[in-house]
Amino acid sequence: METFRIKSIVSKITFSIIFSVFVSSITSFKSSAKSNDADSTxxxxxxxxxxxxxxxxxxxxxxxxLQELFQKNGMNLDDDTWKGIRRVVNSELSKDTVLVITQNNKSINVAINAKTEELNRSSATNQSTRREYNINNNSNVKIGGGGVHVKDGRDEVHVSWNGVVVKDGNDEVKVILKDTAKVNRRDQGFSSRSGFNIYFGFNGFSNTGSISGIYNSKDFELSPFGSRYFGFGWTRSGMISKGAKAALKISYGLEVSWNNFMFENNNYLVKGTNNVAFENYKDSKGDVIPLSRNKLTVANINIPVMPYVAFKKGSVVTYVAAGGYVGYRIDSYTKTKEEDSGDKNWNHSSFYLNNLRYGLAFELGLKNFPDLFVNYDMNKLFQDGRGPGISGVSFGIRL
Known part of the structure; x- marks a missing residue:
């Protein structure tokens, strides 16, 4: 049944488009008939x-x-035009009909005579100015600002910018064509998290009280401004329910993030036999080399799921979101930069980091200001027994 409807839609749309071409030439026909008679046949x-x-x-x-006459007038009788002409010729129409066809500033008036008598140019003009073309006793085509409407007995097809509506008696089939921007505008102007997002912020450690035993808490001290967070991703939103002033939505997407932990002290992170450790950065002679940069970077790919309350656009608070995320580690490395020589060194390793990452997320949207975000990891940064039981936390702005 659906296949039949689709074929019916396509055939009727094709015929409607042919007639829209005819009608689009009506406005130019009157002026061209006077000034360009040589171009009209x-x-x-x-x-x-x-x-x-x-x-x-x-x-x-x-x-x-018809092909010969079209060619003489510098025009082409394509399949759609021929089908439209043939349909009118084969119809049960008992009145004379005129089709106006325009190509490349040249026009041909096809007068289909119900009786074997010729129509003169004036009658062609009068007929072609009509906006409703009778196809048979129960059929018509109407073209206007709202689109193209085709009626054939109990069947109706309406084509507009939003899509196609087909009626078969009491049954109705809709084929709606809407882009994401239009859908969002029709959500009564509510704010949305959909689109491409960029995150800038800072990183820190939580559960630092777990740093004990073989670890020195000073080794895990972070530079506040050097421990930066960066991420980007794509997000889509769906409507759950809406009211007059607010709507409940849910968003989901895919993100890539980099957590940079910049250590304050000269000791740098290494992967030992059974666990991570901090060591002095030394040269080949065993002398300690001062470092101007000493950090651990962890890259993850994440899937966030965020239910949120969206408010009307123009509100001071545009939305409030609270949800979670799950991620997977795709890379990790340390970077050191010698203070005197400026030499840099990268060491890629797993560092006994947990591959899986999951946590809670919170976002606050503000009018005329970047959105704010906070991510709090629920699992530990390192594997159990391989490092301290610290977790990551990041916060900043969302663009």
Whole structure:
């Protein structure tokens, strides 16, 4: 049944488009008839015999005659135009009909005579100015600012910028064409988290009280401004429910993030036999080399899921979101930079980090200001027994 409806939609849309081409030329027909008569030709067809009136070669088909006349006028009789003409010729219409076809500033008026008599140019003009074309006793096509409407008995097809609506008696099938921007505008102006997002912020450690035993808490001290967070991703939103002033939505997406932990002290992180450790950065002679940069970077790919309350656009608070995320480590490395020579060194390793990352997320949208975000990891940064039981936390702005 659906396949039949789709085929019906396509055939009727094709025919409607043909007629829209005809009607689009109506406004230019009156002026061109006066100033460009040489570019306009009238073709008369005998509807009853389905032949061209005054044809020079009666043995030729109607299509062959039309192709020759179209070519003489610098135009092309394509399949859609021929199908439209043939449909009118084969219809049960008992009145004379005129189709106005325009290509490249050239026009042809195809006069289809229900009776074997020629129409003059003035009658063609009068007929072509109509906005409703009768196709048979129960069919018509209407074209206006709202789109194209085709009616054939109990069947109706309406084509507009938003899509297609097909009615078969009491049954109705809709094919709606809407882009994301239009859908969002029609959500009564509520704010949305959808789109491409960029995150800038800072990183820190939580559960620092777990740093004990073989670890020195000073080694895990972080530079406040050097421990930066960066991420980007794509997010989509769906409506759950909405009221007059607020709506409950849910967003989901895919993000890539980099957590940079910049250590304050000269000791740098290494992967030992059984656990991570901090060591002095030394040269080949065993002398300690001062470091101007000493950090651990962890890259993750994350899937966030955020239910949120969206408010009307123009509100001071545009939305409040609270949800969670789950991620997977795709890379990790340390970077050191010698203070005197400026030499840099990267060491890629797992450092006994947990591959899986999950936590809670909170966001606050503000009018005329970047959105604020906080991510709090619920699991530990290092594997159990391989490092201290610290977790990551990040916060900043969302663009």
């Amino acid at each position: 009238v073709i008369n067809i005998d509807k009853r015999n389905q032949t061209l009136l005054n044809s020079k070669n009666p043995s030729r088909s109607l299509k062959e005659d």
